[in-house]
Amino acid sequence: MRFLLAIICCKLLRLALRLLGRGGTALPGQVALRICPDMLSRLSRGVRVAVVTGTNGKTTTCRMLEKMLRDAGEDCFANRSGSNLERGITADFVSNADIFGRPRRRLAVIECDEAAFRRVCGELAPAVCVVTNVFRDQLDRYGEVTHTLGAIREGLDRAAHATVCLNADCSLTASLAADAPDRVRFFGVDAPLGGAAAVSDAPRCIFCGAQYEYDYHTFAHLGGFRCPKCGYSRTEPDVAVVSVGALTSEGSAAEVRIDGELFDVAVGLPGGYNLYNAAAALSAATALGVERRSAVRSLAHMESGFGRMERFEIGGTRITMVLVKNPAGCDRAIDYLRSLSGECTAVFCLNDNAADGTDVSWIWDAGFERLFDAGGAELRLIVSGERADDMRLRLKYAGADEGDIRVLRSQDELLEAVTSAGGEVCILPTYTAMLPLRAALAARCGRKEFWK
Template identity: 40%
Template sequence: MKQGFSNLRFLAAILAAKLSIVILRLLRSGGTSLPGKLALKLHPKILDRLSGLFRVTMITGTNGKTTTSRIVANMMEQNRMRVVTNKSGANLSSGITTTLISALTLGGKPRVTHALLETDEAAFRTLAPRLKPETVIVTNFFHDQLDRFGDLQTTVDKVREGISKIPDAVLILNADDSLCASLGRNVSNRIIYFGMGEGVYPETGANINNDAAFCMQCNSRYEYSSVTFGHLGHFSCPSCGFGRPHTHVECSGILSYDNLGSNIEISGPDMRITVKLALPGLYNIYNALAGASFGIAAGLDEKEIATALSGFESGFGRMETIHANDRELKMILVKNPTGFNQVLRFLLTQERPCVIALAINDKLADGTDVSWLWDVDFEVLTLMNDRIRAFYVSGTRAEDMAVRLKYAGISPDMIMMEKEYSQLISKALQKAEARESCYILPTYTAMMDIRKILKRRFGLKEFWK
């Protein structure tokens, strides 16, 4: 009797969630979190039951979760693995519940075999033991949303606690990140480390390590033989010996690198492939390495891995490109100092004149503390003053952004404020000339609002598709 009641409760939660998904999407809402909240209310342990219906891969970390998820999903699909994934980036328990229910029939049977779930770092501690993943990818750790995550070590410890409860999962970890690499110490899990080879970084310039300058074991300052960005690189502690672990998958060469993408060489166990990435930026090379590591964990051969990486294009808000008459509009999500700095480094590779719009909000999903803007190296933009036609600032903290640009050395005459997003898009496109690009750099909620306008104007896919 008790089992029968549980089954009825499970099916009722599925039906209610599916009905709410349909209604919300008819109303042009994403329907990515509310259906899951409803299902969890009706059946609080539904995630535990849902996880047993799929082979689960979880992806967590500060930067690169969504892009890495899309790379891995592309790899799965090209190799005939039927997969559901939370493409919208709804990565808390409610969004993940919605994602899994969307892949069930009304009778509660799975229509796919795999679930690929981007997971919030703070929620990983409780979600990992419930989802029981076969594979976990951890991209990196950087300071992010200070009002929500607080101390970076606390975030790392939450992920570590989650890992301690899933000893059978394969861990894919960034060897160049001392915080991430530390997750592989004293665990019984199989581990695949990925990272950049010594001396292959194509750019030069100062790198500021504000996130993990000191050894987690003894508090001595790390020494580096090479650095990519932030605290990522070939690190070692001169006191206790803790250092970068040996990598199983490594970028062993960068053959070309520009504002359109890169050609890279990836080496691994019995593997050496050359891949043309249609994703610009050093951070996307790391995302590709994480994807290649998953391919090895899944037993794919080097040809299958190379094909999947070469055929991948960016997802919504992550270097998403829209063609507007004879101009290009590119949208790149920004959310923390390290990620923003890498976007600015990418902009320095831009050869033609361009327009830059920065839309900064301080809503809960963005982080209400915007003091992090002062940790971003906007000063590098003065190196390309002759290639920037104008700066536009927008969002609820447009004034803060304008002040920050002024203190970075940008002439106030170059800074224009436009709070209305539709006008922001129109003015930025008008300011650019033929065959030039407009870059919109929004925080999360600004990105979602701007994307609604772009969808109406240019017919973009819904963000959850």
């Protein structure tokens, strides 16, 4: 009875919010869970679930996996709205169920926040779990990386029947295999990707504390690591990017080995780090039974989503939006900016609301200095957001001429500057800075809001 009441309340609340022009899933889910605390486990009975967690790349990996499943003829749903905590996930399961709580689709791709992973895994009994990577995120939200890792480990313990897809190149993530060796599928990149090597998130062996040695680096602390003392080292991945071809602003080409079979892969998303997301998605899709060749083919037809390398074209201006939230993700966005040539407008929007992380000191750990190395694009700099002054100071210390940095405090000014810039514009916003900006740009392009 409570179960049915919870479903009805959740559906009605969501409908009401939609009629008000809002897309929230948190409140309806929260109300439903209050009425019926075990409803997520009841709603997911009979649904095969893939849960994706990790610090960076969750959303893109989910979009890739969803596309692979759809292209293979599977009828699946996903929590696309961006709410990846238990309450948002619950609301999405309610939307996928009829009024009696019976699922309409038998397969789900669920993005899950690291902090919610333990509970969500306990409720969903997933068939596949993916851990993309573990980086230092906003310290005020999660504490140290080892704490995040511990939370993910507890979640995997609860997902006793899941195939676990782990990043072989991340010494932190790969260490999770020690608890579930017989059901692990590794993915990774066998070659350097030209990203910045910064091992500060995980310099020392997680098992014995000795300093890692590296055969090669891909991004940050990811790469061919080994511990000289205890022998803990990178495992040969089941799904591996074996060589990297062209990396352009439209996408990347690579050769991928899946369980011993080689494929030429085109990934329709720019940024070399999307090869990691592609490998993660391939490993999960093939674990769910998608044919290898079909999964590979899906990657060529990807569209970016909701602030992750999302593109807008307005007049003669090409705008790319790259959500940033921590040093590692920001370094990847900087890699992307460095890959551009000619003149380019770079916009940094820094907010410090709860959803952004209230401590913005992480900007000092990202390598903005590299933007001013010789040989890159000629950048016109704009800073905005509630912490625009912190951002301006950071760029000044990174090597920018202070007089060259425009500070735009109002949303209208910023929008005007961005849309009239001409040429290439790259915006790096934190989460709450992204939301209004993205909505305004999407409206100008006639693109729908994500919940419609």
